[in-house]
Amino acid sequence: MNIVVCIKQVPDTKGGVKFNPDGTLDRAAMLAIMNPDDKAGLEAALRIKDETGAKVTVLTMGLPKADAVLREAMAMGADEAVLVTDRVLGGADTWATSTTIAGALRNLEYDLIITGRQAIDGDTAQVGPQIAEHLGLPVISYAADIKVEGDSVVVKRQYEDRYHELKAKMPCLITALSELNVPRYMTPGGIFDACDKEVTVWGRNDLKDVDDSDLGLKGSPTKIAKASDKVAKGAGEKVNLDPTEAVNYLIGKFKEKHII
């Protein structure tokens, strides 16, 4: 069984985000990590590997430095890694990204493709399902549990108010939630091996069945007008009143703001 896990190197947004003067993310000023949902997807794949001996390949698209997340994935136990990097692929939105990744995936053998639900730098949750569309595969999103049964997968899909249990025949694509599991640590020996291993590097010309007009900034229909960090809220207003007065005060405020 072959599993391909699509991962992304993202800026760690835990300590807040930093922007360039032009409104784009200042990635150099932020620590780069493996996207948490993708890491959970990788862990799910590695657990399937532990049980069945499946081969796990990790794939990323990004700058050459994205090599770091591929090595981290191999240090956790992934067998092979592919980096898709090319200047012409830069500035891609979700459409151009999914087109690129699908073009790379056409070169690989897979029974199961796992992506994270969404990346913490864009939060679109579009790339996984779009890849499935490009490849004509069934997609199960928001996986909170994944089990392999013969030639099928049984997935617990998390919705806001319920779970769906879905069964799909492989090949198919699953998008994983970070709540899916607690990813394992790397091992010291895994790190040494991962640093000695070859990472396959592909450029534009290695992508299969893709059109230039669907790639990079030019192939991206999304145009970002402006990006900004969360606006910090003011300290608010504190009043010290007895309960009856407090209710009247609140109702007055709600009316003033046309909430009621």
Add this chain to the structure above:
Amino acid sequence: MDFTLDKKHEMARALFREFAETEVKPLAQEVDETEEFPMETVKKMQKYGFMGIPVPKEYGGQGCDPLTYVMCVEELSKVCATTGVIVSAHTSLCIDPIMTYGTEEQKQKYVTALASGEKIGAFALTEPGAGTDAQGAQTKAVLDGDEWVLNGSKCFITNGKVADVYIVIAITSITEDKRGRKKKNFSAFIVDKGAPGFSFGTKEKKMGIRGSSTYELIFEDCRIPKENLLGAEGKGFPIAMHTLDGGRIGIASQALGIAEGALDRVIAYTKERKQFGRSIAQQQNTQFKLADMAARIEAAQLLVYKAAMAKATQKVYSVEAAKAKLFAAETAMAVTTEVVQLFGGYGYIREYDVERMMRDAKITEIYEGTSEVQRMVISGALLK
């Protein structure tokens, strides 16, 4: 000369730091208070290969180098010196002598289980009457048919009761030199927990590293198989000394970690603590102290890493190990004392980590060769 770490070591450091922060730090205070061995943490470290870092893969290890191992002990000790010494004693004092002096059968049987994390190791040299002066030792081993019979006791043994495999140094003969002076000749043995006649005495109540399991070992007609002699008969003393050379690099890393951990905490604290209307970090006295500590810690780190590199490339590294341990241990003691001073009254309260760190630091000047012994080793090489 390049002082930057390569990618492998950078990644390994990031791993150890994340593990220490996530798995070890939250328990450090509790481990100290309860004096309980952190078995759950050790099980996690076994799972992720931390108990066999410098051991070749064919013997169940991770196939990394001494520098990687040193960084592991350093990062663990930044948050919990107890956890640091558990890894150090297991790796440097038990696995290392078997890897260096063991037969192929001994390596297959013991190193594989120790490095892969099935078993925990310990080393027993010290006796009530024999610390720095090994000739004061009393524990004897006599060959009886196909078995060695051990009698005596060992004290202050790290990983004492939790270990499964022990390296025990015992007298196997007494010879007289030309002047008629008696000399005890030692041999090294591998003793399994559960060997008949092998039991545990008192658990020591310690000033620091209180979660580490420190016990007295008692041998009463303890019988072990003949093939558990480690190295040649009569070579126990050089085996013990060589083992301690490696062990000192581990303890130097522990000391380095304690000092670094204390500095991290005092930097955060002095920025927050306000006196006379401004943070104490804005006072020049604090700034100068922080600068002195940082410089001294970096010097210690360079000595420790140099000793680790020497272990990887040289057959003999006694002097490098002694310098690293002497300087790192005294740095840990000086830095933690200064850090407690900067914390003021809060530094003396057990709720704050630095109080524990100061108590933990002291042992690094004592075990695996006191600072005085390290000075003897260094000056001995200078005056040779």
